[in-house]
Amino acid sequence: MKIAVASGKGGTGKSTVAANLALALSRDHPVTLADCDVEEPNQHLFFPGDPQTEQVYSSVPEIDTEVCNYCGKCGEFCQYGALAVLKDRVLFFPELCHSCGGCMHICPLYAIDEKDRSIGTLSVSKPHHNLRLVWGTLNAGEVLSGKVIGAVKEETDGDSCVILDSAPGTSCPVVAALDGCDVCILVTESTPFGLHDLELAVSLAGILNIPSGVVINRSDGSDEQVRSFCREKEIPVLMTIPFDRGIAAKQGRGILFSAGDPEWQEKFRTLGLECMKLAEWSL
Numbered sequence: 001m002k003i004a005v006a007s008g009k010g011g012t013g014k015s016t017v018a019a020n021l022a023l024a025l026s027r028d029h030p031v032t033l034a035d036c037d038v039e040e041p042n043q044h045l046f047f048p049g050d051p052q053t054e055q056v057y058s059s060v061p062e063i064d065t066e067v068c069n070y071c072g073k074c075g076e077f078c079q080y081g082a083l084a085v086l087k088d089r090v091l092f093f094p095e096l097c098h099s100c101g102g103c104m105h106i107c108p109l110y111a112i113d114e115k116d117r118s119i120g121t122l123s124v125s126k127p128h129h130n131l132r133l134v135w136g137t138l139n140a141g142e143v144l145s146g147k148v149i150g151a152v153k154e155e156t157d158g159d160s161c162v163i164l165d166s167a168p169g170t171s172c173p174v175v176a177a178l179d180g181c182d183v184c185i186l187v188t189e190s191t192p193f194g195l196h197d198l199e200l201a202v203s204l205a206g207i208l209n210i211p212s213g214v215v216i217n218r219s220d221g222s223d224e225q226v227r228s229f230c231r232e233k234e235i236p237v238l239m240t241i242p243f244d245r246g247i248a249a250k251q252g253r254g255i256l257f258s259a260g261d262p263e264w265q266e267k268f269r270t271l272g273l274e275c276m277k278l279a280e281w282s283l
């Protein structure tokens with residue numbers, strides 16, 4: 001089963017929910033926690049370890065200057081502005097290249113070949129015997145986050161229980177993370193901005209046809225607007241985490257608040273079971 005944890009905006013506590021859920025479920029079953037927030041992965045801070053890391057590559061064009069006659073066709077073709085053909089040179093801007101391969105096919109002289117270029121890394125660690133942590137890190141200035149997210153997801157293929165921590169928002173990297181998941185937990189706060197962003201996230205899960213439930217984080221008890229929205233959309237509120245100085249203090253020190261707290265561990269275990277029900281899944 002693949003459980004995505006997402007949020008319409010940053011700072012809602014999405015990563016904390018994903019980490020606590022992974023910790024609770026891994027007491028009984030092998031769990032993989034996949035950090036798909038590749039521009040800012042942070043799950044490895046909750047679960048320090050000794051990762052194995054490899055490069056993630058994308059294919060970029062390599063131009064044979066002995067063959068090229070600077071006709072300009074590749075530059076005209078590239079919609080991303082990654083190629084500029086001058087009268088005696090072809091300029092290539094690798095950060096703009098989306099690895100579509102089109103320039104290779106368009107070149108009448110077959111002067112373009114492919115070469116690998118590192119765009120990020122894939123890391124895997126084993127914080128404890130039942131928990132595997134997989135995360136991707138996009139290199140600074142790179143745009144192909146989807147490729148690194150794809151590498152993270154591929155690494156989890158075949159694992160029985162995967163919790164995917166997506167990037168915040170509703171942009172392409174979030175779609176890349178959520179695609180193919182069985183269920184989605186949407187983490188929100190009970191503020192007007194929180195509700196607006198939750199509405200967007202609910203729409204995205206709906207478009208992707210993924211059943212979803214809501215976790216209200218840092219609740220001060222005035223959640224009626226969020227609850228009323230969830231009732232209207234027939235989306236269950238799966239858990240409410242109160243605003244609590246003790247929880248905030250633990251998180252400030254990088255400690256998962258459910259660690260060593262059997263009551264919260266049980267609540268996160270129940271959250272996992274609720275997700276299975278939503279996805280009509282059993283381990």
Ligand code: SF4
Nearest residue numbers: 068070071072074107
């Ligand atoms: S299309 Fe081929 S020949 Fe023309 S400028 Fe590009 S690489 Fe050179």
Ligand code: SF4
Nearest residue numbers: 078097098100101103
């Ligand atoms: S592979 Fe695609 S994006 Fe990259 S330079 Fe060629 S045409 Fe442009």
